[in-house]
Amino acid sequence: MDHVMRQYITIHDHLRNARPGGEEEASVTVAQLAELLHCTPRNVKFVLRKLEEAGWIVWVPGRGRGNGSKLRFLRSAEDVLELRVRSLLEQGRASDALDLIAQSGADEGLKARLWSPFNRYLGLHSEPADSQDYDVLRMIRYRKMEPLDTSSAYTAFEVYILGQIYEPLIKYDAASGKFQPRLAHRWEAGERGDRWTFHLRKGVRFHNGRLLTSADVRETLLRLRRKESAALSLLRDIEQVETSGEYTVIFRLSRPNAFFLHLVGSLYLSVVPAESGEGNLPIGSGPFRVSELSEHRLSLSAFDGYYGYRPLLDRVDVWFMPNADHDLRTYHLSEDDEVAGSRQIDSPAQGCRYLIFNFHREGPHHRADFRRAIRILYDRELLVSELGGDRLSPASGFLPRFSDPSALSSGTLEEARDLLRASGYGGEAVRLVFTDKKEEWIEANWLRRRAEQIGLRLEPCPYDPALGYPQVDEAELAIASEVLEDDWELDLLNFFLNGINYLGRMLLDEQREELLALFDGFMREDADGRADIFARAQRLLGDNNWLLYGAHTSHRAYFNRSLYGLRMGSLGFPNLSRLWVRGEDSDGEAAGKH
Template identity: 70%
Template sequence: MDNGTMQYLRIYDQLRYEHSKGKEVTVTVAKLAEMLYCTPRNVKFVLRKLEMLGWIEWKPGRGRGNGSKLRFLRPPEEVLELRMQNLLEKGRMSEALDLIAETGMDDLVKTRLWSQFNVYLGLHSEPEDNQDCDVLRMIRYRKMERLDTSSVYTAFEVYILGQIFDTLVTYESSSGKFLPKLAHRWESNTEQDRWTFYLRKGVRFHNGRLLTSSDIRDTLLRLRRKNSPALRLLTDIEEVETPGDYTVVFRLSQPNPFFLHLAGSLYMAVVPPESDGQDIPIGSGPFQISELSEHKLSLRAFEGYYGYRPLLDRVDVWFMPNMETGERTYHLSEADQVEGSREVDTDALCCRYLIINFRKEGPHTHPDFRKALRLVYDRKLLVEELGGDRLAPAASFLPQFSAKSAIESGTLAEAATFLRSSGYGGQAIRLVFTDKKEEWIEANWLRRRAEKIGMDLELCPQKPSEGYIQAEEGELAISSEVLEDDWELDLLNFFLNDANCLNRMLGDEQRERIQELFEGFMMKEEQERLKTFGLAQRLLDKENWLLFGAHTSHRAYFNRSLYGLRIGSFGFPNLSRLWVKGEDCGCSTDGKH
């Protein structure tokens, strides 16, 4: 926030009790100096500046005992809006974002400021080097987590890293097959404990260096050096050989028919050694980072990309962690949502659930308490009564599995009986969840039902700006799991990754029982692997360690001038395929962008 705006707001705030609309306030220069933490001489400069802006009227007092008179000509919210408009007209969007974040005004004022900011987002065509530059501007309502393939956890960061980095192969969900990526061909021996990949020639990193087989080996060494949580999935790899610049051989300790899933995972995305320690990651993907700060991420199409160059020239992502909404926004204004955009609901592989924290002692871990909670958290009623983004009751992380399951409901009277037999004494049970609309709705619904049987749930929302949810801070937590296109790999990672919500909440005994199910998992063929997933999910469901809630959808708004719209993993669009229909674009900010 600039000094003039900040000084005006500070004076207004200090004198607001003495000021009423249109009336003068008696105040001395010395008093103003105290408010502004400056000298009386500097106060006079400030007053002159504010007068020139037309924000105040100042009448200096004449003689001893005659105080000076100050009249405020603009309400503070109007000053903020004028400043916002000025910043946006000059293209100083980062400062405009800071203005919204730093203002001490109420949420209504912040929303009005945000509406102004929103008009300057969306899809634009900008002149650049005598050519039109197509720019998509997106909004995120939480802070950016660290962009590191070795430890990435949250969905949006996985999505962005997938634009920056490439893997040896890629999984195509529609066919269930693996397709070439950095490797144009691969093969394994009969035992499937030796996998050979043949790399494309001429692939360059964003810094211009050619990719070779040594970069594949160095990527695995990097994961080991950083003690990545992915190492649990990669324990079969004994050695990586590089017999030539464009050939890489993985020697495994045992047969592994699942190995292509690992080769296509983001953890194994190729990271050049020179990228380590850099603020901006370097990859070989279709987009490269041109700007990265607390409030903004800019991706620019990589002109040296070995595949098809993205049709968009730039993607700007702005982070607004204090302006939460349940929708992803790819548009300019509210009017544009109706007139110039289309609403897209995607049935991503997403499941919201309630999980028990076995790391904390208390009645919530008792089997009968968990049975009572299962009846209170009735997944059928959850969908019927709340609707919203809830598509269907869940008995699994995957809709196709849930559809085959017999989901039964009980009564609150039965829940009350279980609660009494659990030894529950009426103490507060903390329920942690993300401070978002749909989770608030669900938490309040659950609290009201719990009250009917004498269970006291204390709601503990966590701001999205705090990063991913710290579920272990409560006895219970509402959380979600969104699976990528290669859901087998993602679900395996969910069960085995020590850093995720499940393993942070389960006790040692529960974790051991789950890990026993997955022994030798990668040696199994597909049908046997599916059985293992079924056993693991039924164990969670039967023991009420994790209470499945509902499969959910993602909603986003896309401008009608965006073509090539294909929704990929996590319900996000495939940026490489998006393009802009020229006649629908312009440099104006009239909401048709």
């Protein structure tokens, strides 16, 4: 942020209360300003001179004993900030302008004005760097920055970014249904299936330049245990990890585990360097390294030492603006806002949006008739036909493959009214919590209007994810979504077992015990056996109306038209390693870069 402008805003805001009636003139001494700006009186005079030259203030020094100095403001702090942002954009310094907005503390109305000219500066751009083009992708996220930690990854974007930084031993390939080598080039199981050996590639380096060895794989699991990661519910069969030389790792399990390769390919077991300390930049061995990390900005730079193919992009800059207006028409990924002149890409998501009851709250939802009434209100076929948007098809399970059309019958509003009456509902408010996203707002208000028709007081309560779960815990009902990655079996198993998501927080202990009992022998089953367990678990939730499936959804993203190599992943984000920018030849025609 421009230093002199920051000082102007500091002075302007500090003296705001000292100006009676909001006048633009205040009495202040050089000594007071020196204390405010944490500098010497001599430097204060230098700052004042700079501000006068910029035409932002008039400074009238006091003459004689008892005559204080006067400072008159010619520009509001908001005007100065807006001028500076536009100046930076005109100079081609969009990154600096975004940093300035992020650090300014501007309110939402001002941010809306500041971001209005940004459309053409976001997306993918080539920047001159020495003798070559430097391709940079700029993105804005309207959420807070989440901790980049493989032991606690939760949000889809966090998982996506961590997947660019870290590498697992192997990776599930959805197209072939097989596991592909990554850090391990070969692996084999013992005869009983309780001993697995992985042989590591040689020459793989972490972002700090150190060679990756088997000790790092062992330490990765020990780190999860030290941090008491939720992933341990998946990894409880691992009794010991042994190293046999620098490039061989042996996992010894407490029992045979036919599902073990899925676990080894998870983000949780992506290899972290043994010396990884708290508070440092995340260090992995993936295609991108973290070059900058702050509350407002994340920069990923292509890792030239990557063992695989170097990314075609050189850098990805992400700004986090959690208090932003979500309807701003700025270029960004995976939010449902159209950007003029961009390509729209839609892809089906593996998962669905649903309602879930919070059984830790007292209320009418503890009665089966009440939940059946809500099931009728939350009509899956009407959701799709009346609301459209990202809703593709009605859901009776988390994945389309689990959705049986014969299970979609709902009922009439008259039937819902009778069930509500039979439940003993007394007219009390039922709070419906949801994240402050466009499609969830639409769904919440649609459901509220339907509830009014049967005499149910449903109160939509949007919440700020930055403030965490307490807001969710205080509601009786929540709108949630579950989106699964390519290895959907692993993700769905984690959904049922991890205990920290909506399902884990909202069901009572006895409900969870009944659900988890279904998974006792899951990891010894073959694919058909595992599919049967998943189906029974989803029926348990649906038949009891503990969770109400809504609609299967799609991902929607808008991309700059010069952006090529787009391959949308299961979470709705592009593969950053494959993206590249198409330049123009001397005749103005698109020309590919090689």
